[in-house]
Amino acid sequence: MAKVLVLYYSAYGHIETMAEAIAEGARTEGADVTIKRVAETVPEDVARANHFKLDQAAAVADPGELADYDAIIVGTGTRFGRMSSQMAAFWDRTGGLWAKGALVGKVGASFTSSGSQHGGQETTQFSILTNLLHQGMTIVGLDYGYQGQLNNDAVIGGSPYGASTIAGSDSARQPHEIDLDGARYLGAKVARTAAKLIA
Template sequence: MSRILVLYYSSYGHVRTLAEAEAEGARSVPGTVVDIRRVPETVPEEVRKGAGYVEDDTPVAAPADLAEYDGIILGTPTRFGMMAGQMKQFLDQAGGLWARNALVGKVGAVFASTGSQHGGHEATMLSTQIPMQHFGMVIAGMPYTFAGQTSAEGIIGGAPYGAGTIAGADGSLHPTETDLAGARFQGAYVARLAAALAGAVPLTEAA
């Protein structure tokens, strides 16, 4: 039995939709338990309402929760080519986990939503993988065995670094079926890796 956490931040719902697809993919792997959680909001309520942020009743996670999982999949919108500040603040509170090597050997993955095709999609995923490597996690991208990412038919998100979607500058686009298929693929990929590593030799021995 392996446990997977899909942890995300979403302003307008695009990342939340992908998170649900990631969880669906992970659950398709026998013996996998999946939780979907979001990071705490830092934007004041009146600002959220004024900006048209969607309501989200998904339970909120705490940094300490991460140690309970074999695989952690992070989802974030792109903010100037980087992860959203809400996600960064959450990870910045995980120093205690880092100090005791609590996440070493766990599988980590990233997916993202971006306003445009050249709006920092890949930069966001790559930069979000950096703290995962500081935690000692094993990084899982989205291999080209998911052939949908090479399609030239329409606007699609995702890259070898993770699943994704293009929201449009005004947020009017929605994840395509290819985007959702990529997220399901990545979720299942992480679950299979986590299950394999969970039964392997422990990776936390100090040298």
């Protein structure tokens, strides 16, 4: 049984919802799944003034525990076409893991959200995936076996680089069911891949 970590940062809850869908997909493949988030670095008064979702159930992850998992699926909203500073700060603390090669051969994947359809989702996913590649991880994307990402009848996310959703400029829009299905598909594929690599 593969051990899968879904690691995320979510300011407004969209990525948290996607993380839960990814975990659901991984569990359908028999994976032992843990959902954790990275620490908030914005002062609490600023976060509250900007309506951040601070009541998230997931525990805060420590970089040292990444080596305990067979697969790590990383999600964060876009920040000017790259990962959030909260997620970047977390990965900046993994130098010791890199020095030991602790994540080499593990499976990695990405997911994200943006305010608009062209809000930097793919470049954000690349900013996530470069960290995973530098750690020596085997990357899994959202392949076109998931046909939902080809849907042109609704405003949806999804790309070959990972699952995604569109939150809207005011963050009021919730993930479309097609996006959630893509997240489940990605979670299941990562779990299957990890199980084969550890067999």
